Amino acid sequence: MHMTNTKNTAATDLILVTGATGKTGRRVTERLEGLGLPVRKASRSAEIPFDWDAPETWDAALAGVGKVYLAYSPDAGFPGAAEIVGAFAERAVAAGASRIVLLTGRGEEGAVRTEEAVRATGADLTVIRAAFFAQNFSEDFLIDAVRSGTVYFPADGIAEPFVDADDIADVAVAALTDGLHIGRTYELTGPRLITFAQAVAEIAAATGLEIAYAPVPLEAFEEGMVAEGAPAEFAALFRDLLAEVLDGRNQSLAHGVRDVLGRAPRDFADYARENAAAWK
Structure with missing residues (x-):
């Protein structure tokens, strides 16, 4: 058997976490560091700056890395994501990072293309x-809407199995630290289906605040995003993504959290209670 020397073994233990300041990346980083594992945080503001739109930053971020938590921003389902993420994964594998845990969105055709692009590199891949995300209500995105007292969103009567970002991070860490999950694809949802109106009502109940839910057409939501400063191109792409995932295709529960962690996923009501301070 070929034995690597200690220096090389140590290097390949290094885990690169992309989106390290984001909703899942931050949690994955905290958990890995809590386990005493070596982590390199990848973000534009990191010590070694990393930018998806600047491939010249990729090699330095990948130097000495053995595993990657890959969470592409803005979304793995966006047009062009498969090409960018695929190119990055190819570079990662060539640099010695053969183990990749990829976060994508449920029910996104573009995300499936991104998964296929990463799989084509020959990486030891786990797809999540x-x-x-439940945290879309409390960390950026919809937090200002909740605080304002009215959440306008283009989902009328559509139920969603909101998943807690802490569950996503727990599954990602399990996948990064246990080879059992190589080659697997896990769908992660919460334990029940609730509409966006019900979700907002549960936040209102948890906070004691008066918060209303108002369904709006996709076009109006897109116009609102632009009015609040979002680039028009991004708003249009995001509108298209919402049209896809909010058409009813995701109105079912999956069992990825239990399959990986052996426990039930966290419930939205518990999330709302635990994060009540965020909305006050």
Whole structure:
């Protein structure tokens, strides 16, 4: 058997976490560091700056890395994501990072193309397909809407199995630290289906605040995003993504959290209670 020397073994233990300041990346980083594992945080503001749109930053971020948590921003389902993420994964594998845990969105055709692009590199891959994050209500995105007292969103009567970002991070860490999950695809959802109106009502109940839910057409939501400063191109792409994932295709529960962690996923009501301070 070929034995690597200690220096090389140590190097390949290094885990690169992309989106390290984001909703899942931050949690994955905290858990890995809590386990005493070596982590390199990849973000534009990191010590070694990393930018998806600047491939010249990729090699330095990948130097000495053995595993990658890959969470592409803005979304693995966006047009062009498969090409960028695929190119990055190819570079990662060539640099010695053969183990990749990829976060994508549930029910996104573009995300499936991104998964295929990463799989084509020959990486030891685990795919995590996540439902709509519960934390979208409390960390950027919809937090200002909740605080304003009215959440306008283009989902009228559509139910979603909101998943807690802490569950996503727990599954990602399990996948990064246990070879059992290589080659697997896990769909992560919460334990029940609730509409966006019900989700907002549960936040209102948890906070004691008066918060209303108002469904709006996709076009109006897109116009609102632009009015609040979002680039028009991004708003249009995001509108298209919402049209896809909010057409009813995701109105079912999956069992990825239990399959990986052996426990039930966290419930939205518990999430709302635990994060009540965020909305006050």
